[in-house]
Each structure stands twice: as C-alpha cells, then as structure tokens.
Amino acid sequence: MNICIVGLGYVGLPLAVEFAKRGHTVFGIDISESRIDKLKSAENYIGDVSSDELTKVIESGFLIPTTTFESCEQAQAVFICVPTPISDNKDPDLSAIRSAAAAIGPLIHEGQLVILKSTTFPTTTEEVVMPIVEELSGLKAGKDFHLAYSPERVDPGNTKWTTANTPIVVGGLTPACTDAAADLLSEITPNVRKVSSPKVAEMEKLLENIFRSVNIALVNEMARLCDRMGGISLWEVVDAAATKPFGFMPFYPGPGLGGHCIPIDPYYLSWLARKYDFETSFITLSARTNEDMPFYVVDAVQRVLADRGSMTPGKPRILILGAAFKKNVDDLRHSPAFKIIEVLEQQTNALVDFSDPHATEFRKEWVEGSPVMHSVGSDPEQISSYDVVVMVTDHDAFDYQEIADNARFILDTRNAFKDVDIDSERIRVLGAGQFLTHKTQRGEA
Numbered sequence: 001m002n003i004c005i006v007g008l009g010y011v012g013l014p015l016a017v018e019f020a021k022r023g024h025t026v027f028g029i030d031i032s033e034s035r036i037d038k039l040k041s042a043e044n045y046i047g048d049v050s051s052d053e054l055t056k057v058i059e060s061g062f063l064i065p066t067t068t069f070e071s072c073e074q075a076q077a078v079f080i081c082v083p084t085p086i087s088d089n090k091d092p093d094l095s096a097i098r099s100a101a102a103a104i105g106p107l108i109h110e111g112q113l114v115i116l117k118s119t120t121f122p123t124t125t126e127e128v129v130m131p132i133v134e135e136l137s138g139l140k141a142g143k144d145f146h147l148a149y150s151p152e153r154v155d156p157g158n159t160k161w162t163t164a165n166t167p168i169v170v171g172g173l174t175p176a177c178t179d180a181a182a183d184l185l186s187e188i189t190p191n192v193r194k195v196s197s198p199k200v201a202e203m204e205k206l207l208e209n210i211f212r213s214v215n216i217a218l219v220n221e222m223a224r225l226c227d228r229m230g231g232i233s234l235w236e237v238v239d240a241a242a243t244k245p246f247g248f249m250p251f252y253p254g255p256g257l258g259g260h261c262i263p264i265d266p267y268y269l270s271w272l273a274r275k276y277d278f279e280t281s282f283i284t285l286s287a288r289t290n291e292d293m294p295f296y297v298v299d300a301v302q303r304v305l306a307d308r309g310s311m312t313p314g315k316p317r318i319l320i321l322g323a324a325f326k327k328n329v330d331d332l333r334h335s336p337a338f339k340i341i342e343v344l345e346q347q348t349n350a351l352v353d354f355s356d357p358h359a360t361e362f363r364k365e366w367v368e369g370s371p372v373m374h375s376v377g378s379d380p381e382q383i384s385s386y387d388v389v390v391m392v393t394d395h396d397a398f399d400y401q402e403i404a405d406n407a408r409f410i411l412d413t414r415n416a417f418k419d420v421d422i423d424s425e426r427i428r429v430l431g432a433g434q435f436l437t438h439k440t441q442r443g444e445a
C-alpha cells in the first residue's frame, strides 16, 4: 500500500516507521523543512524511534520524507497527526488540523481512507475535517471515501508499551469506514477496538487523559494537605494504598503537569462543554490544581531561602534538576520546569540554572529575544555551588547519592532521593509533611 502520514512528530514518525517496516511505501509529510531534511539523511529526532530502523526504512525507500502533499493522490490511506495546542486563553487551536485537511482535500479520491489521529474534542472529525475534505474533493465521506478517528496512545519513553503493541481504538463515520481503518491499523497492532463513531473515539481519548489529570490533581491536593499537617508522607500513603489489588491505581504528586496532552486536553473538553451550556467544573478544577503546583514549588524555594539565607546575599543561586516534562525523555513541551524558572526569576532575583542530561537547551519564551539557556553539569563542584537544588524531573541518569552528598539543600518534588543517604536537615520532599510549612491556627508548624 501507499500510505501518507501528515505530521511527523512524536505520533506520526513512529507510525510511519511501523508501516514502512512492514513493506508499505510511506510518504512522510511535514511542513517543517528542518525535520524533513533530517529525515532525508536518516537523522532521528524522536527518542522512541529506533535509529537503526529509521535508517533502514529511509535507505530502502519505504519511508519517503517530503514537505509536499502530492503523494496523497496516490495513497490508499492518509493519516493526520498534526499538533492540537491551546491558545493563550486556553481555547483549542485546530489550525493545524484545518490546514492539513485543506492540503489533502483536493487530492482525495474515491476509495481512499482518511484517519485523524490528533487528540481533539468530540465532533472534530465530522464537523471540522469532513466538511473541508468534502468541499475540496467534491466527494462524500462515508460513501466515496472512508473517514475515521483513531486516537494515539504513544507514551514517550515507555519501552514496554509502544505503537506496535498498545491496543488502539477506532471509530469511523460508517461501519465500513470503521472496518477499513481497523483493518489497516491491525497491521501494526493486533488489538483494535472498534467503537460506533468518531465522536466516541474522540471522547475516549479525552477520558484517558483527563482521568490522569484528575487523579494527579487529587494526589497533588493531598500532598499539600500532608505538608500542611506534618507527620504524614503522601508517598508512603500511596504506596500503602497500592497494595489493594482492586479498585485503586497509584498516582503520585509532582511539580506540575507537562507534555502535549494532559495539561491541554481538559481545556479541549471544557471549551466544548461551554457550547452546550455545561460547565465541567470538576475537570477544570483538576487542571487548575495541577497548574498551581509550580507556584507551590516556588513558594517552597522562597521559604528555604528565607529560613537558611543564601551564600550570596541578594543573588541566591538555584539549580533545577531535570527540565523535560517527564523522566528519561528530552521533551520539554509545557514542562513545569519553565513555569518554576519563570516565577523564580520574577520573584526572587535569583540566578536560576538547569541541569538535564536529555534536554540540554531551551529558550525562555517568556523573555523576548532571550538567548538559549544551556544545561549545566551535575558534578559535585557544580551542585555545591547552589543554595537550593530543586529536583523537578527524576531522570535515571542523575547520580542521586553524589547530588545528595554535595547539595547545600534539596527540594525534592519527586521523592527521588528516597533510597539515598542524606541528612534530613538538608532535604524537603513534596508531600512528605515538611515541604512548605505554614503556621496554622492550631500552632502546628
């Protein structure tokens, strides 16, 4: 088969490689010239893709990277895997989906299959993609061409569950659309669950991600309560609860959410709900609770500086350990590290550095024209030069004992130092009962 994949990021590139590996001719289409140039020389930019496999499918000509869309004319199936961000006001931004649909629309012909994979709110396939493609192709979806939605479940950094073995959900406009999409997807994963419509599949994806947002918000709130009360570590509580073999799934607190999905998806649903005069207060509350966590971390840094003073009065030095949004990956998108750095710089006059073995540079988007910020090392000399080291992303690559031995003071938002010898006077762990202590009416500290 000839298959087109539009958008070659964390979702599209692994999918393209999976199909190309199985002997299909895959046209990988992306508007980013730099990404296409890299792919043409088999340069890998997505951690989850095997560089060997990428080289093989590029050199053998099964994956053809391009910035143009003509290949959609000769493809039997076209996947849309473009970004679905939110605007500054937290409204859905479907401009990439619209522009991808507009680019493929004139090239769609009878018998083709179009599958949207981008995460989005229910009705997008039928009310955004379908009218654009129908108008530009002059064809009728469900009659002349197949149209379906199948959400992506790739979990960057997860080596056990990958694009090739994670069950997948698919919902087409008609049963024939669903069958066509399921047949194709079952080539890369044996477990395809058909649902009755694109809307159901779209809502299913949002449920998955909002489920995480709500549960993480719950433990974040409980972590803050434990810090207020003192004497209870939420980490111990969650691990104890996790011994229950049914009806409980462990979630852990942290410095805030990151990535391209969980911080964004609740807003996709709450935006849609407003159109139906419905307020998703529970879901919105989870997003707000999680968004507050970086500010909580900053408050804790300020408390430490107030309690202990800084080595250089007026110019405390703070090191953020880990800038990527989750462990062992290089993806910086929406990482809570940015908010922590931004607010620390605004509120403390501190010099803030970061150290991340995977994500080694970024630009401070909140400072106009700012230079690229580079990761510093995490060797003993470096670590000991900071007033406070804030553990934000617990990459395996860090030497935790060495950091503990050399840091002046550690704020640990991940319980990453749990197995390390460290004097309790030099560390506070989020949710462990002493991260940010407040005097309460009861006089407890």
Ligand SMILES: NC(=O)c1ccc[n+]([C@@H]2O[C@H](COP(=O)([O-])OP(=O)(O)OC[C@H]3O[C@@H](n4cnc5c(N)ncnc54)[C@H](O)[C@@H]3O)[C@@H](O)[C@H]2O)c1
Residues within 6 Å of the ligand: 006, 007, 008, 009, 010, 011, 012, 029, 030, 031, 032, 035, 081, 082, 083, 084, 096, 097, 099, 100, 117, 118, 119, 120, 152, 153, 154, 155, 156, 260, 261
């Ligand atoms: N990253 C994840 O872990 C993940 C998991 C599940 C679902 N998703 C969803 O999948 C979608 C894609 O996410 P991603 O992480 O792959 O994004 P990404 O930013 O890594 O990649 C998207 C790619 O699409 C390209 N692009 C943008 N507009 C385009 C257009 N009009 N035509 C062609 N190419 C275009 C970009 O240049 C980029 O290379 C999003 O809706 C996201 O929410 C992501």
